[in-house]
Amino acid sequence: MRVYLEFAKKSFQNNVTYRMDYFAGVINAIVMIFVNICIWRAIYEEEESLEGVQFKILVTYIVLSFLMQVVYMMDEYFIESKVRSGLISSDLLKPINFRLYVFSYNVGTTIFRLLMQLTPAIIISIFLFKLLPPFSTEMFLYFSLSAILGYLVLYNLNFLVWVSSFWFYWTFSLITIKDAAVMIFSGALIPLWFLPEWLTDIIKYTPFDSIFYIPIRIYLGQIPHxxxxxxVFKQVIWALLLFAIGQLLWRAAAKKLVVQGG
Incomplete structure (x- = not known):
């Protein structure tokens, strides 16, 4: 386990090296939050509620969604770059679990974003966007647990696309489609309560709402105790199911391994 902690530490240090990316990430998050709040303000047309949803609740939802997106950001081309360069073959020869290696690398980046980007962004959001506090201390604890599970669901969903690089020379299109699906169906872009009921009923049977929608609703106290x-159990099931599917794909990919590039 110590070696994977070192991988995470190295990933964290790599992010610290590029300090300008840190500042750019914070500024980008704040700008995106501001733009989306302005758009929704226009939709609300100076009304304080729309379809029973108060504007201040929506603002908090938007802020949390974009802040979580900052933390959930991962290296989408980490595996593809190794496959294309041929480094994947040497990685598989090392006495390490490659899946844990990829996970620890992304966790290191996530910890960096938590400490260096999320913290200042939250402070700015509290004063600039009037971010509401969690519904209760208990709900905040549940939210924290749910947010971690949401990260695991997204990570395992991402891994399914990443490992496709063993079959596809370029995964850009697949990643773009996946990102669009996540943004729309997870509630990251538009709260699911504004979508047609028939569509939300379908989404409930997918892993998408486990990523953003469930954690944020818990924070807002919208899910009965x-x-x-x-x-939370639903999130656990999806994380385990996607992990299992990813494991099957990984085994198939390892057997199929064809190094492309030098």
Whole structure:
């Protein structure tokens, strides 16, 4: 386990080296939040509520969504670059678990974003966008757990696309499609309560709402206390199911390994 902690540490240090990316990430998050709030303000047309949703609740939803996106950001081309360069063959010869290696690398980046980008962005959002506090301390703890599970669901979903680089020379199109699906169906871009009911009923049977929608609803106190554990259990099931599918794909990819490039 120590070697994977070192991988995470190295990833963290790599991010610290590029300090301008850190500042750019914070500024980009704040700008995107501001733009989206302005768009929704125009939609609300000076009304304080729309379809029963208060504007201040929506603002908090938007802020949390974009801040979580900052933390959830991962290296989408880490595996593809290794496959294309041929470095994947040497990685597989090392006495390490490659899946844990990729995971620890991304965790290191996530920890950096938590400490160096999320913290200042939250402070700015509290004063600039009037970010509401969590519904209660208990809900904040549930939210933290749910947010971690949301990250795991997204990571394992991403891995399914990343490992496709063993079959596709370029994965840009697949990643773009996946990102679009996540943004729309997870509630990252538009809260699911504004989507048609028939569509949200379908989304409930997919892993998408487990990524952003469930954690944020818990934060806002919109999920009844007795239903929270069911929502968290749903996230656990999706994380495990996607992991299992990823494991099957990984084994197939390892057998198929054809090094492309030098």
């Amino acid at each position: 007795e239903e929270i554990m069911n929502s």
